[in-house]
Amino acid sequence: MSDITDPGLAEAGVRRIDWADRSMPVLRRIRSRFRDEKPLAGLRIAACMHVTTETANLLLTLKAGGAEVAVASSNPLSTQDDTAAALVADGIAVFARAGVDMDTYYRHIHQALDLAPHLVVDDGCDLVNILHTERADLLEGVTGGCEGTTTGVIRLHQMAREGALRFPVVAVNDTATKHMFDNRYGTGQSTLDGIVRATNILIAGKTVVIAGFGYCGRGLAERARGLGARVVVTEIDPVKALDALMQGYRVEPMAQAAGHGDVFITVTGNRDVIRAEHLTVMKDGAILANSGHFDVEIDVRALQSLAVDVLRVRAQADEYVLADGRRLVLLAEGRLVNLSAAEGHPAAVMDMSFADQALTCEWLATAAPTLPPGVHQVPESIDSEVARLKLASMSITLDTLTPDQEDYLSSWRSGS
Template identity: 75%
Template sequence: MERSESGERQISWAARSMPVLTAIGERFAADRPLDGLRISACLHVTAETAVLMGALRAGGAEIALAASNPLSTRDDVAEALRGYGVAVHARAGVDRATYYRHIHQALDLGPDLVLDDGCDLVNILHTERTDLLEGVSGGCEETTTGIIRLRQMAAEGALRFPVVAVNDTRTKRMFDNRYGTGQSTLDGIMRATNTMLAGRTVVVAGFGFCGRGVAERAKGLGARVVVTEIDAVKALDATLQGYEVRPMAEAAALGDLFITVTGNRDVVRGEHLAAMRDGAMLANAGHFDVEIDVRALDELAVEVHRGVRPNTDEYVLADGRRLLLLAEGRLVNLTAAEGHPAAVMDMSFSAQALAVAWLAGERARLAPGVYDVPEEIDHEVARLKLAAAGIGIDTLTGDQEDYLHSWRVGS
């Protein structure tokens, strides 16, 4: 089977579970809300992303796509996308220099709008490709990590165009971050290690929506779950949900499996690695490969055995203890597995597509800054998903509407 044919089969399979985005693509084909616009994107190059690219192309956009993670890139999907008219600058497993070169190549399109997954593309625009900034009138960001960076840029007055925080919709946080990350992270870990989680101690670093999903799924499989946090409210939430909450300095000696889900760097550091038990496994599901201090792990190790299993490297310490690093510290759910199920990405990418169309119409009226997705888009995505699943919901009666909107009506 030719590579492009293999990619087309994957895209077709994903589209079966993405009815909302498929319907939006059909609407875009009729309305052409993106006619004449150039979009540079830095996203995971997967079959689900390809369905999004198809919807944007149907809306009239010209697209150049780079990969937000070389280890998640599906080369056959990339080849199929090229056949669909998308300029794809991505290849699986490239080094850091090539990764950034691909982002530059995507930006060579001279974009009107940008789509980012982690803020690397936007960062390069503001540091190395400032010549293109005047032509960029808006963007979308899909990750917690990226939005943290963008809000800091906006606070410092450095952000030069409006960006929509697609990650922060209720549907995205619930469906993608919580259920998608929870399932796909454990899927990746089990594929990489063939480990039984029942009876094991799993340390989850971070109890945001993603961390909560990981903790719930691990608990459901019979693991003892320990949560580490820096936020007192989230730590209290974890405690009231029945999880054991400890600082990482204490949890390091307890865990069989460590999963970082924070969006920050050095969550697992050298002093934590030195305290871990023999055979402890280290996985990251928080985005970039900085959450686990891999350099410190390299320095502690006297031997490194690459590929003891697919996507699993064994680090032998001076005292004979072995630590297992999964997916090189990159996203384990996209490297060792296939990322979120297509049904999950149907929600996220539908919000993304509608946000792009909204931005195309509103960008001239928006000042530089970070904007929430309009609430009506979030509700529309949820309604479309329910309709696709054949699920109906109630509507308010006239009396109920009046009751909710008038302070004059007593109880």
């Protein structure tokens, strides 16, 4: 049983999934091994993820490993309906349709959980949250899970601190390969791609205000500057703010940046980063975009209360007309602009993130029963293996240590 928009879109979805697969050589190698070894045989896996062509290749890898898989979308606007249809045709239960309301969004998560999973794969912690609050009857059968977003990891740590988390969850988001590729290079490119598709603006010459200078913010700042923007960074962390400053970016509080920014992008994992006091001083035509996981970083309700009219000016751009005549443009309803107005990260980026996910699921298949409830890191060997496979797919070779070098590094007796 599934809930998708149109099964007739499957053929088009297969073509697009295959296209993405061409840029995902690491996951393809893992899928080939999984098909032979069946490391996930007998396991049921429920996922809450963006239903895109890249995610499809991960889900097909888990299925190739012998798992029974069900997926719900982790964002009401990010589902690619043809991809969903292709997955259903390939035997994966999919509960996702583009543009659903919030009631349907949560119903889909419940339907994916009806699989009674052994393992869960989450983006944003909504599935794990519902497991603990509304579907606790299933917890006894869940041995472990993976989380792929910064927002989700933050929520998991909060659950763990309160003693609420009942099974081990691996923070796949925190691996070096995921941070490097997905957060930095992926978010940097795909967010600007979404903004340009939604608005067709010229980035060069604009003042782009980036809220948050973690890996995502760094990637965004690099790409925006590369396109000719003047970049302003807002931060609450003094170390990250200093890093931004030393990289040549202007660092200001949002209250100051709000008055002169042209484009505002939030990537913090927190709520109400752009609030009413900021909206009231923004210039006419300012563009608001969010690339954090949930639609809480921009206070959309405050924007609605300030507006006297709202106009849909482009497919993913709503113009809020304020009482004084100023117009503020909100993209993708404040949701993830890179997935709602574009196609998310390039497949070559997601290749590494989803390779991390696949190998972590394989590891959890045997390791989960030995792990205590809480947030765990991906074993370093998995991170290194993903990087090694990626380099191999790009025909890159590395130096190796000589015996003398190994002896030198392992001894404290050798001095200068």
